[in-house]
Amino acid sequence: MTVTTEVRSRRSALTRNKLPNWAPWAVAAGALVVSAALLALAGFNVWGWAVLAAILFVAANWAVSFAVEGARKAADRFATSLMFGAFIVALVPLVSVIWTVLANGIAGFSLDFLTSDMQGVRGRVDNATAAGESPLMGGIAHALVGTFLITLWASIISIPIGLLTAIYLVEYGQGGRLSRAITFFVDVMTGIPSIVAGLFAAGLFAVIAGPGFKAGIVGAVALSVLMIPVVVRSSEEMLKIVPNELREAAYALGVRKWRTIVKVVIPTAISGIASGVTIAIARVIGETAPLIVTAGFVTRMNANVFSDWMASLPAFIYYQILNPTSPTNPEPSTLRAWAAALVLIVLVMLLNLGARLIARVFAPKTGR
Amino acid sequence: GTTSSAAGGTSEAAVSGTLTGTGASSVGAAMVAWAEEFAAANSGAQVNYTEEGSGAGRTGLIDGKVNFAASDAYLTDEELEASKATCGPDGAFDVPIYVSPIAVAFNLEGVESLNLDADTIASIFSGKITAWNDEAIAALNPGVTLPDTKITVVHRNDKSGTTENFTDYLSQAAPKVWTEEKSGDWPTAFAAESAKGTSGVVETVAKTAGAITYADASRTTGLGIASVKVGEEFSAPTAEGAAKAADTAHAVEGRADHDIAFDLDRTSTEAGVYPVSLVTFGLFCSSYADQETADLVKAFGTYITSAAGQEVAAADAGSSPLSAELTAQAAEAIATISVK
């Protein structure tokens, strides 16, 4: 029924102006060698080598491709190198920070550290630890609980408000005056320094609950001020890119607008919203200053956000670094601070994972 | 934690309730130990303290946000006046609770101690002396081999009680060189490298060869320490020297009897005094709204200024215990606290 053409041995017209697959590797090897040689003249150092080789590689890769494959392909290769480069550049601080935290904190990490608070831990205790007479005492149970509860409450306040506002902006506002005002001021809100947010929340509760009222909930309100704009902005962007035809499809079925939003629009955008919320939480979970002026700081466990002072992980880290329990022997405090930082990072990591799972359940389905 | 029978000092029965305080970070470590001891001796009593800074402490007490405060500077006259709204007609008052020497600390390979006088210190910190082998330093330190390392001055970038005390010393003891007034902010004219908090400056000095800073002496372990010329001798930053500086201070004029506000004598020539010291005052109201709070404040205030309390602070936080005389004065002052 059909005629198959014989396979010719000449070079295919489709591959004529194409570099072989091994070309980038050869260029990379060349870049490494040349940059090593150049640096050998000026004094060798590994970072310099990596940076120089990377620059050489990107340039040479572009040049070779330009000569053989033409400007477009060269631009494509150049862009690809830049994307990979960007990612590697982003990894450098990440790896460095994580490594710093791990290297400094892992020694302080133990089950005890997670389950005990700082009651009874004072200068002489740390002095004994520093002298090698006792193991590292104290832990972060109280701060972990504090951070968890305060962040939870901040989320309980911010996520509905933020999401509803985003919904208002995208679905109801329609460029009206109110929606433009909100859009604009939400941006302004992102620039409020955290300490100002803390002082504002403290001032607010001074009016409501009397001067000097400090509790987890005050901290949660302060964090909400910081968190809401991130939730609004990211959700708004994600809702905006939900195709209108999906809304129209639902409307045409006689579905109410709010149900359309809840059951069609939000599920379609959920993965982005979840990412945004995670980022918002991550943004505030590490805040120190606003919590100290709103929730106070204590060494013992308190699980009631509505009364009494509460510790939090970042405040714990901050004080352990800046004002060690034993001024003469700060090492145990430093160790606790880094270990606490490690725990905080793991906490956000788990949160991130949770958000992704939620997103996956609702996200648009693909495939057969 | 360990308990001390002396905690809660006074003969009265154990008190209970929650006491809140805020203020200077210098007393942070001591406060942790005091709160522990106090709670152990008075079951049902607990003390919350945040290190929000001296200014926040003074404002907090005046605004009635806390029961007591700690501050590296005593209340000003205006603040005293303002405090009458919350603290009753006699207003608030100051009691020294924590004394510590400020060490001039440096990082110079092979040199663990140096002798410096006020003018030289001022010249170094104002940038007039830029190398370690400067003649002025060498003259004060015969027999010490000084490298020609560049001096990197490191000061606080946050507003700080330590800075205020240190610049107070320089402006009084070396007025010719140090032409700026005392201030909690490092004078812009002499700006150099800076870092946040005592840990910040100590850390930066520890990492930078040739660096020098000033910091609470309890925090400078591992760095080279300067002895300061007082009269004809050189004083090292010791507990005794600081305590003695507090003893020889001038009382602030025009204050009530129970207000133990004083200014250290920075130009003292008395042997054994270490004039570059820092005093943190406890700030209390002269009257409180209810008996329970008044009792609680009294008990806690008495305890921390007692010999036992001062010992605890010395052991846990490395401070200099108040002299017996000051302790007694403090006890008397705190005893005047009443209910509105």
Place this chain on the structure above:
Amino acid sequence: MSKRIDVTDLNVYYGNFLAVEGVNISIEPKSVTAFIGPSGCGKSTFLRTLNRMHEVIPGARVEGKVMLDGDNLYGSGVDPVTVRSHIGMVFQRPNPFPTMSIRDNVLAGIKLNNKRISKADADDLVESSLQGANLWNEVKDRLDKPGSGLSGGQQQRLCIARTIAVKPEVILMDEPCSALDPISTLAIEDLINELKNDYTVVIVTHNMQQAARVSDKTAFFNIAGTGKPGKLIEYEDTAIIFSNPSVKATEDYVSGRFG
């Protein structure tokens, strides 16, 4: 179940652009009406005004009256949601819900409105609707797979099934068969014929044979030139439109090479 639609002096705007002008038309219950006309003449636009979908587009608005059995769709106090639950619509471009399975897509009108329905009833409804849209055989084994993995024609039929599942009184279809092969087209036309027994059906079509085959009455829209509004030129029994139209433009259009 079926209702009549009377349109009086309808002008349709996109912002300031008048897209369709001065339409007067009466659509009989239990009949099939076809809209024909060149591309861009405003068929889709006008169709969307019949169930107030037009106003969903920002800046879009309508002047005039559309009466559904004597009730003005655009009367004050009228809830567009109520209108749309009476008047269903199939769009020109298939738009299944990407987050839902094929089954849920069919049940969307019910589930999204939180109406309770037993599993058995739901199964029956899914099957009958998909049968009606001639899609059942192709998807019965993968009802739980997402609707986005279907071919273009399958997606369009899924959208038809979704619309008939809610049993509206009037069904508007914007070129329902344009993406369909002859077999599915036949099935849809059969479906339209069946629907007409109970419902009022309006379809937009480019296929004049289709219009001739399925509709009782035909409306011809035309546009004088670019930037001008579309207008209803002639509205008559289908037989007349295709055999003996009274307007010259209609005759030209329907007697084009593609009869």
Place this chain on the structure above:
Amino acid sequence: MSKRIDVTDLNVYYGNFLAVEGVNISIEPKSVTAFIGPSGCGKSTFLRTLNRMHEVIPGARVEGKVMLDGDNLYGSGVDPVTVRSHIGMVFQRPNPFPTMSIRDNVLAGIKLNNKRISKADADDLVESSLQGANLWNEVKDRLDKPGSGLSGGQQQRLCIARTIAVKPEVILMDEPCSALDPISTLAIEDLINELKNDYTVVIVTHNMQQAARVSDKTAFFNIAGTGKPGKLIEYEDTAIIFSNPSVKATEDYVSGRFG
């Protein structure tokens, strides 16, 4: 400019699902080939393998050979970008770039290779391409407006204009006229006839009259049942397919009510 395409033993998969199986076909240069067949039989899928658009879908893959003038599209070292710049495509669903003006939409492909095209040349090209797609008159006054404010049919013609503007050697069209009215359809068919003088054209269509009118050869695809792969049933001169097909299924299909 025109090239021939030879397909050997092509299997097309979506993940593990074999959508099209064992296709062998030779498409002559300077000819028009039509693909017909029921919905879901894999016409679009197969068409997309001819310019390596298929692999854009996650998990999608191909086995077998597609030779363009003797060069295997799927040979190692072949850059799909090169393939696609030789073989253009119009999709089943119109997809103009919403962020570009109508003019920029038409020039999108050209600007890739020829960044510094003179304004005059660009204007000429825009006009001729839009003329070719029978859209010029409707949009000549709003070339700087976004392409998304067009009617469905206008969008489709815009996409056709965009594709012919780059003058590829082979043009694949997936139901290019399904959203078009008869007038535009006629214009597009004329265009196809013209294109055939220089290019190889492959179209997918549901409209058998259209296949009969424009194509030289016709390929009939069919599917045995749901979940089964689509297959090429018969490939012959169009005249033969429509008058005297050798396979029974072809005959059944083309002699359906919609001839």
Place this chain on the structure above:
Amino acid sequence: MSSNALTESGSAGRTGDKIFSTAAMAAGSLILFVLFCVAVFLVKESIPALTADPADLKGGVSFFTHIGALIVGTLIAAAIALLLATPVAVGVALFISHYAPRRLAQSLGYVVDLLAAIPSVIYGAWGITVLAPALVPSYVWLSENAGWIPIFAGPASATGKTMLTAGIVLAVMIMPIITSLSREIFLQTPKLHEEAALALGATRWEMVRMAVLPFARPGIVSAVMLGLGRALGETMAIALVLSSGPMIASLIQSGNQTIAAEIALAFPESSGLQTNALFAAGLVLFVITLAVNMVARWIVARHKEFSGAN
């Protein structure tokens, strides 16, 4: 026509819509209200400083003289952070959405999000202990080889705690914010448009430029604005990392200060009028954010007609 078949049945089901839209509007209004309260709070607290006799304020200069340098410092820090973070963040987002192998992409996104999880105190500590010392040699090199450019004028800081270092730390902090939002938007680019570009023979990069970036442009702007807000308002990292001081052009010497860091550094030990002056600084920051955002919104609004999705 007071009531008909269409109005009657409508009223009941409408309450849901009413409640929802009211809730949405209330939420939006609440935000405005909170912000209004914040503004009132700031104004109220700052009035004494704005009207005060310069002699009573820091350095004996009027508030406005004092704040000038801080404004410049704040803008420098934010500009460095944005200039460094935006290209990298968008690059990373594109890498994850369109370049990385599909299977890896998810985990890679996760990895970058981790950067957001690190508390600012830790960034500060990392900045002083790791980054600043590591940068000292580069600063020395810059001052020796590019010292004629004012921003690289020597002598380079011995501690590395300079504006450039602080800006880099800020960039690292805001990068995950920009990346995360941009990535989600890139992922939502309609396949139809990507395919349209590819079918025209576009390379991957050309496809990104034709279909992805235009679609995501407003989203990227929003993401950058979020990052900018963070950069403008960040306190702890700058307070810890920057060896602050008077205004100076060189970015590799110690000096400069940002408003937010100044507030955090001075607030604890301040009282009375000094505190008011800090609130006034907060108010100024508020106004700066307002102005910067106005410019950004204006730029976005200019291209509204061609906006992405619908």
